[in-house]
Amino acid sequence: MKKFTDSIKTISLLSGMIILVRLIPLIPWWTFVIPVIIAGMLVTYWKWQVSCFAAGFMAGFITWLGAGLYFHLSYQGLLFSRFGAGPQTGLFLVSALTGGILTGLAFYTGKTIVYRKTANFIL
Amino acid sequence: MKKINSDFLFPLLSLVVLIFALSQQMFKAPPIGKLLDPFIGIVQNEAGDAFKPGTVSFYKMGLKDTVQVFFDNREVPHIYAGNASDMYFAQGYVTAGLRLWQMDFLSYVSAGRLSEIFADGFLEYDRKQRRIGILEAAKTSLKMIEADPETSEALNAYTKGVNAYVQQLDYAAMPVEYKLLDYRPEPWTNLKSVLLIKYMANILSGYEEDYTMTNLMLVLGEEKFNRLFPDFPARYTPVSDSNYLPARAVSTGYIKKPAYLDYAFISAAAIVPKNDYNPKLGSNSWAVSGKKTASGFPILCSDPHLNLSLPATWLEMQLSAPGINVYGVTIPGTPAVIIGFNEQVAWGITNGIDDVKDWYKLRINADYTQYEFDGKWIHLPFNVEVIKRRGQETFYDTVYHTVHGPIVYSGNFDSTHPALRHHALKWELHRASNEFLTFIQLNKATNYTDYRAAIKHYASPVQNFTFACKDNTIAVNHQGSMAVKGRGEGRFILDGSSSEWLYTQYIPADSLPQQLNPASNYVLSANQHPTNPSYPYYYNGYYRENRANRIGQLLQQQDTFNVQQMEAMQLDNTSNFAVAALPVLAQVMAPEVLTVAEQQQLQKLGAWKGAYETDNDQPVFFHHWWKYIQSYTWDEFTSLNAGEKVPDDYILLDLISQHPADDYFDKQGTTGREKAADIVLAAFRAAIIKVKEEGSKKWGAFNNINIMHLANIKPFSTTNLATAGNADAINAVSSNAGPSWRMIVELGETPKAYGIYPGGQSGNPASAHFNDFMQDWNKGHYYPLFLYKTAGEARTAATHQWTLK
Numbered sequence: 001m002k003k004f005t006d007s008i009k010t011i012s013l014l015s016g017m018i019i020l021v022r023l024i025p026l027i028p029w030w031t032f033v034i035p036v037i038i039a040g041m042l043v044t045y046w047k048w049q050v051s052c053f054a055a056g057f058m059a060g061f062i063t064w065l066g067a068g069l070y071f072h073l074s075y076q077g078l079l080f081s082r083f084g085a086g087p088q089t090g091l092f093l094v095s096a097l098t099g100g101i102l103t104g105l106a107f108y109t110g111k112t113i114v115y116r117k118t119a120n121f122i123l
Numbered sequence: 124m125k126k127i128n129s130d131f132l133f134p135l136l137s138l139v140v141l142i143f144a145l146s147q148q149m150f151k152a153p154p155i156g157k158l159l160d161p162f163i164g165i166v167q168n169e170a171g172d173a174f175k176p177g178t179v180s181f182y183k184m185g186l187k188d189t190v191q192v193f194f195d196n197r198e199v200p201h202i203y204a205g206n207a208s209d210m211y212f213a214q215g216y217v218t219a220g221l222r223l224w225q226m227d228f229l230s231y232v233s234a235g236r237l238s239e240i241f242a243d244g245f246l247e248y249d250r251k252q253r254r255i256g257i258l259e260a261a262k263t264s265l266k267m268i269e270a271d272p273e274t275s276e277a278l279n280a281y282t283k284g285v286n287a288y289v290q291q292l293d294y295a296a297m298p299v300e301y302k303l304l305d306y307r308p309e310p311w312t313n314l315k316s317v318l319l320i321k322y323m324a325n326i327l328s329g330y331e332e333d334y335t336m337t338n339l340m341l342v343l344g345e346e347k348f349n350r351l352f353p354d355f356p357a358r359y360t361p362v363s364d365s366n367y368l369p370a371r372a373v374s375t376g377y378i379k380k381p382a383y384l385d386y387a388f389i390s391a392a393a394i395v396p397k398n399d400y401n402p403k404l405g406s407n408s409w410a411v412s413g414k415k416t417a418s419g420f421p422i423l424c425s426d427p428h429l430n431l432s433l434p435a436t437w438l439e440m441q442l443s444a445p446g447i448n449v450y451g452v453t454i455p456g457t458p459a460v461i462i463g464f465n466e467q468v469a470w471g472i473t474n475g476i477d478d479v480k481d482w483y484k485l486r487i488n489a490d491y492t493q494y495e496f497d498g499k500w501i502h503l504p505f506n507v508e509v510i511k512r513r514g515q516e517t518f519y520d521t522v523y524h525t526v527h528g529p530i531v532y533s534g535n536f537d538s539t540h541p542a543l544r545h546h547a548l549k550w551e552l553h554r555a556s557n558e559f560l561t562f563i564q565l566n567k568a569t570n571y572t573d574y575r576a577a578i579k580h581y582a583s584p585v586q587n588f589t590f591a592c593k594d595n596t597i598a599v600n601h602q603g604s605m606a607v608k609g610r611g612e613g614r615f616i617l618d619g620s621s622s623e624w625l626y627t628q629y630i631p632a633d634s635l636p637q638q639l640n641p642a643s644n645y646v647l648s649a650n651q652h653p654t655n656p657s658y659p660y661y662y663n664g665y666y667r668e669n670r671a672n673r674i675g676q677l678l679q680q681q682d683t684f685n686v687q688q689m690e691a692m693q694l695d696n697t698s699n700f701a702v703a704a705l706p707v708l709a710q711v712m713a714p715e716v717l718t719v720a721e722q723q724q725l726q727k728l729g730a731w732k733g734a735y736e737t738d739n740d741q742p743v744f745f746h747h748w749w750k751y752i753q754s755y756t757w758d759e760f761t762s763l764n765a766g767e768k769v770p771d772d773y774i775l776l777d778l779i780s781q782h783p784a785d786d787y788f789d790k791q792g793t794t795g796r797e798k799a800a801d802i803v804l805a806a807f808r809a810a811i812i813k814v815k816e817e818g819s820k821k822w823g824a825f826n827n828i829n830i831m832h833l834a835n836i837k838p839f840s841t842t843n844l845a846t847a848g849n850a851d852a853i854n855a856v857s858s859n860a861g862p863s864w865r866m867i868v869e870l871g872e873t874p875k876a877y878g879i880y881p882g883g884q885s886g887n888p889a890s891a892h893f894n895d896f897m898q899d900w901n902k903g904h905y906y907p908l909f910l911y912k913t914a915g916e917a918r919t920a921a922t923h924q925w926t927l928k
Contacts, residue, residue: 022160026293029156030146064159067161067162068161071161071167075169075170076169077169078171078888079165079168082839087838094159095159095164098156098159102156105138106138108134113131
């Protein structure tokens with residue numbers, strides 16, 4: 001149960017951080033991975049029970065997909081629709097995977113910087 | 124026990140490598156990470172229109188006054204400024220907001236800089252653009268333009284306006300094409316605006332057939348050449364029908380083979396150069412005096428034809444400042460309205476299509492340092508074109524120049540043009556000119572005198588300006604730099620070793636072909652011959668007569684016209700040639716040899732009135748029939764090294780009706796001796812088979828056009844548009860070219876104007892205004908164009924507005 005709540009907490013924390021960082025203008029697109037790495041370190045320090053890559057991946061996947069869909073729907077533009085339904089889905093999926101992999105990897109990196117030998121280490 | 128350990132190195136390294144990879148172009152794919160990041164990537168381009176509803180104020184832009192921009196429901200900006208400079212600033216700003224990528228990209232296309240955007244595949248193209256002298260010509264013209272205070276003020280303000288927009292763009296807001304092609308907008312410059320004018324000049328005056336004609340003159344001999352390729356056709360309606368007395372025979376008649384021209388002179392074995400230009404681009408414009416209209420006020424129509432693309436060539440706009448209030452289409456990247464109207468006058472433009480591009484054969488010494496000119500050996504200078512390449516070393520291209528112009532094909536450049544190797548190119552486009560000033564002054568013209576003063580600045584390429592003023596003055600002018608040439612000079616490759624062939628004089632402005640208030644009460648231009656043969660100067664060109672003949676007939680037929688009738692004329696799909704050819708061809712066919720099916724086909728064709736309508740299948744049959752007649756008759760030409768050039772349609776038609784036993788009808792490789800009737804019948808039968816093979820298409824399905832995105836991005840293109848029209852009809856839609864803007868203006872107390880172009884105001888594919896005019900354009904609909912007299916009127920009609928400070 002703790003693992004489940006910790007995972008939810010982690011995903012929420014990471015999503016919030018990614019969104020906050022991405023709202024800062026003029027910084028490179030990948031800078032959100034830095035706070036994610038720090039979060040990985042903190043979570044290890046706090047002894048949260050999370051599978052580090054998977055939780056990071058889920059957070060990134062959900063955030064990128066969610067943000068993509070949010071902007072797509074709120075702008076009501078015709079750009080994606082010009083590509084057709086298939087490629088449109090593909091764009092969202094590849095975007096979500098990119099966000100997921102980067103966040104997962106960054107979160108895992110943070111965890112590996114500070115870890116406890118005694119901790120139940122799960123990938 | 125906590126401790127820092129080294130296990131993080133591997134994931135960290137992976138992360139860094141991954142981020143690096145996702146930020147780079149790989150295998151021609153754009154950088155995935157940046158592109159698909161929802162916070163800055165392409166999903167941000169869904170924001171669509173750059174100019175949101177509501178009042179937005181910008182400060183510190185360096186404007187003297189506040190500028191109001193009102194957008195109407197078609198996203199046409201109506202700009203109200205306190206002075207001309209602010210007005211051009213706002214034009215630049217708003218144009219960049221709507222079309223930044225297009226104007227920026229075309230400046231690269233024109234300058235020969237595509238290798239900076241695309242990693243490979245464009246070096247030959249860039250070299251060609253540099254070697255034909257476009258970039259250098261733009262720089263030469265810029266000097267002249269910047270020396271003129273009026274143009275300079277407008278252009279500087281325009282450039283500042285574009286840059287005010289560019290500077291505030293971050294990656295998220297950049298047009299989607301920059302993201303997909305992975306580059307950034309560079310600051311706008313005056314030179315880029317000039318490059319866009321030269322880009323148009325290149326399209327409009329790039330076509331020439333000097334090598335082909337030289338070769339044909341040699342192989343056919345003078346007599347046949349003059350018969351098959353006469354300077355003046357049998358049927359034409361010139362731009363200006365003035366009679367010059369006493370008629371000097373210089374402009375017409377027999378073209379002699381130049382004395383220098385023999386087989387030693389031309390590279391006879393060479394392949395005919397591939398032509399990069401479309402000779403069928405055509406445009407129509409006519410004006411009818413109030414004496415011939417229902418309202419009593421003049422009506423002016425203009426439909427320039429160009430290769431159609433998305434974003435569209437034109438951008439509609441109203442520009443208003445004290446002393447100026449004008450509406451029309453602009454070319455994104457250049458100041459002022461190009462074709463349009465104000466409260467007093469309206470003007471239209473068609474291409475002059477004169478031959479202003481000539482090649483000179485040179486004698487160059489072995490080490491390429493000197494060339495022979497008037498018996499002396501002269502130093503051969505060169506310059507080095509620097510072509511920057513993406514991800515590759517800069518390419519340095521040496522271009523030699525003679526007194527005539529650049530030597531385009533030399534050294535290791537382009538083995539596809541051996542025929543023009545070591546030839547110098549002399550082209551009017553190279554000379555310094557300031558076309559902007561014409562448009563800046565035309566925009567505020569109030570009468571014929573202003574109009575004449577404005578167009579006198581227009582030099583290259585030669586254009587027909589049609590003009591109408593509220594006071595019922597109508598005029599047409601064949602305007603631009605026309606060199607004084609001897610008879611036949613410029614039709615063939617010229618001898619570069621003698622100053623005899625190097626023309627330096629130009630026809631004085633007052634003597635250029637023109638017509639003012641003719642007795643017919645109308646003027647017209649449609650890329651036809653500018654004059655009749657009595658004109659005292661020689662000129663030649665790639666004129667097309669069919670549309671002008673048709674327009675002339677239609678205008679003559681009726682005493683009064685209204686706007687609806689003018690719309691019908693612009694949309695007229697009838698080819699005069701088809702109308703003339705059908706009875707001649709039917710006459711030649713002997714009914715007794717035809718099968719029942721063939722007779723039925725002939726009857727169906729007889730019922731067709733020569734109109735290329737989408738739902739009719741007869742135009743397709745006629746198209747094939749005539750193509751076969753041409754290829755069977757001119758089969759000798761395939762061995763003449765003439766490229767695809769064959770005599771004009773009417774030459775062949777007259778040959779069929781007047782000389783049915785001419786040698787050309789005898790097919791090569793047959794034992795019998797064919798006559799016109801045999802050819803026409805054989806072609807008829809071949810066409811029946813061809814039509815069957817193609818599945819009996821209707822014209823709309825056959826004349827299926829694609830309007831491609833400028834970077835050939837298919838989802839942003841409009842493809843498979845079934846269209847009516849034909850290159851020889853007034854509605855000249857064919858392959859990817861056609862009416863790029865249709866405009867009709869009836870002057871009066873308030874001008875009543877209508878127009879449409881294929882595309883939409885926004886260059887952003889996410890916008891509903893990206894191609895919202897396309898279907899209406901194809902259906903032949905028009906939109907009312909609103910020239911508001913006051914800012915208040917414009918505000919009332921606006922869907923949203925902007926304030927620039």
